[in-house]
Amino acid sequence: MNIAKKTRNIGHxxxxxxxxxxxxxxxxxxxQRRGRAEQAMGKMKQAVEKGRESFKH
Structure with missing residues (x-):
């Protein structure tokens, strides 16, 4: 996973x-709702990147 994308997702x-x-x-x-939504967005993007990485290998 690209370190920049991972850092950005963790930042979200x-x-x-x-x-x-x-x-x-x-x-x-x-x-509170906006915070939960932003957390969910970061976690979802993190999962997508992990999925992409698994297909590369």
Whole structure:
């Protein structure tokens, strides 16, 4: 897996966690949902990259 893509995907996951926790602390449901969505996007992209890598070998 390309290290740049992996780093970007992990960044989405971390940023999503931060948004979710901030939303929870502030009582902002919208921010919590956006954080969860961003985490899911990062995890999905990470899984796609792992799948691509397995087909290369």
């Amino acid at each position: 996951i971390v940023e999503g966690k931060a948004k979710e926790r901030t939303g929870r602390a502030l009582g902002n449901k919208s921010l």
